[in-house]
Amino acid sequence: xxxxxxxxxxxxxxxxxxxxxxxxxxxxxxxxxxxxxxxxxxxxxxxxxxxxxxxxxxxxxxxxxxxxxxxxxxxxxxxxxxxxxxxxxxxxxxxxxxxxxxxxxxxxxxxxxxx
Amino acid sequence: xxxxxxxxxxxxxxxxxxxxxxxxxxxxxxxxxxxxxxxxxxxxxxxxxxxxxxxxxxxxxxxxxxxxxxxxxxxxxxxxxxxxxxxxxxxxxxxxxxxxxxxxxxxxxxxx
Numbered sequence: 001x002x003x004x005x006x007x008x009x010x011x012x013x014x015x016x017x018x019x020x021x022x023x024x025x026x027x028x029x030x031x032x033x034x035x036x037x038x039x040x041x042x043x044x045x046x047x048x049x050x051x052x053x054x055x056x057x058x059x060x061x062x063x064x065x066x067x068x069x070x071x072x073x074x075x076x077x078x079x080x081x082x083x084x085x086x087x088x089x090x091x092x093x094x095x096x097x098x099x100x101x102x103x104x105x106x107x108x109x110x111x112x113x114x115x
Numbered sequence: 116x117x118x119x120x121x122x123x124x125x126x127x128x129x130x131x132x133x134x135x136x137x138x139x140x141x142x143x144x145x146x147x148x149x150x151x152x153x154x155x156x157x158x159x160x161x162x163x164x165x166x167x168x169x170x171x172x173x174x175x176x177x178x179x180x181x182x183x184x185x186x187x188x189x190x191x192x193x194x195x196x197x198x199x200x201x202x203x204x205x206x207x208x209x210x211x212x213x214x215x216x217x218x219x220x221x222x223x224x225x226x227x
Contacts, residue, residue: 035217045156045164045207047217059215095163101154101211103175105163 002026002104004096009109016086020109022079022096030054030074033100036081038092039108046092049081050100064090086113117141117213121206121220128202128225134195136223138208143188145212152211155184155193158222159204167206168193203227 008020022034035050049070050059058070069082079096093108118141128134144151155168166175168184171191181196195202208220 044222045158045209045219047209047215047219050215061216100214100217101152101166101169102156102164102209102217103166103169105165107163 002098004104004106006096006106006109009111011112012086013115014087014113017084018111020081020094022106024077029077032098034079035097035100035102036094037097038094040092088113116216117210117218119208119210119218119220121208121223124221124223126223126225128198130200131197134198136193136206138191138220140189140210144210153191154209156207157204
């Protein structure tokens with residue numbers, strides 16, 4: 001059974017940084033692209049970023065390009081999202097998901113950007 | 116970016132009765148490889164999204180057969196033959212053909 005467990009969320013001031021992690025199990029992690037998506041409070045779903053299985057290519061939504069960096073450690077079955085220059089509009093529940101088609105989702109980790 | 120438009124945004128339902136959600140894209144979702152990367156997700160209250168349908172009409176493992184997806188080009192539909200209480204929640208369509216970015220519809224809230 002595929003399991004994705006996000007961590008690293010919290011309260012951060014505007015302009016600050018956070019690093020999210022997603023621990024994956026129940027799959028051959030390096031064989032799959034992985035993604036991050038987010039959901040602002042009371043709002044819909046938004047794709048944020050994806051990375052290929054071996055990490056050689058990364059993709060970003062325009063809203064986060066230049067501020068967020070996706071990466072992975074296939075030896076530890078872990079996906080990361082480094083978030084810098086955070087803004088109030090980045091406040092959301094951040095989900096880790098398997099593949100670019102988002103076939104499995106984690107439970108999410110909440111990021112709140114506020115002074 | 117491809118804009119996905121769902122209707123209705125709110126869908127009152129009666130248990131045991133059918134329900135239908137429409138999703139339209141601003142351009143054709145037929146990929147150059149011949150596939151159409153249109154997905155449907157269900158998000159129950161307080162839960163993470165769950166993918167129900169991939170490539171227009173293929174049900175994920177474990178998804179009840181009362182759910183079905185159809186459509187082509189720019190017009191797609193999610194049908195529920197007989198709504199059950201556990202089907203209450205928000206449903207989203209998403210396109211992966213013109214990727215990146217993946218883009219979602221606004222969501223349709225299915226409620227009693």
